[in-house]
Amino acid sequence: MALSPLAIHELTETVLGCVCVALDLTAAQVDGQPGCPSCRTCVVPGQVAWDSCDDPCDEVSSAGQLTVSVARIYASSDLDFPSEVRAVQGVRGCMPPTVTALELVVTLLRCAPTFSEQGCPPTCEELSAASKALHVDMVTVYNALLCCLPGTEQRRRGRRFVMGIQRTIGPEGGCVGLEQRVTVALPGCGKCPGEEESP
DSSP states (O other), X not given: OBOOTTHHHHHHHHHHHHHHHHHHHHHHXXXXXXXXXXXXXEEOSSSOOOOOOSSXXXXXXXXXXXXXXXXEEEEEOTXXXXXXXXXXXXXXXXXXXXXXXXXXXXXXXXXXXXXXXXXXXXOHHHHHHHHHHHXXXXXXXHHHHHHHGGGGSOSTTOOOEEEEEEEEEEEEXXXXXXXXXXXXXXXXXXXXXXXXOOO
């Protein structure tokens, strides 16, 4: 069976919402921790542009930029997920792979301490505060995916996924943050284009 047309986009929107909620919950628990970025939280096409990590759009919002994007999609199988399967297709009509693997990238950017107007480097206190915020964000995003993804598919055991590498990115252009990759199984659930619906 083929994938439904909205399978990828609906999952990216769900992941974005899940991470955003987790960031807000963590902000309520950890003093001084920023919550979900209020002005720049979106699903983006292709590679992430570092458009904004600076001050929020109003006094009650959280600064930063949270995005979810798709890195790649490829054929896999029930037995070897998330390994790539290179089976020949087209031998028996529309026979998609049993599992389609989707690699998602969650990117979170915050402001990084930088030089003062007098040309002085950031203080150790400023660097330590930025490090704490980043480290809390790293754990929050990781935990959010671990807890949220199983419930994004109506199966007895939930959705299958493999946590990929998480790395820090920046500081660059006044921004610093994290990039978390996760590979998710998308089982086929729709008709191939042009197939007749069963009576």
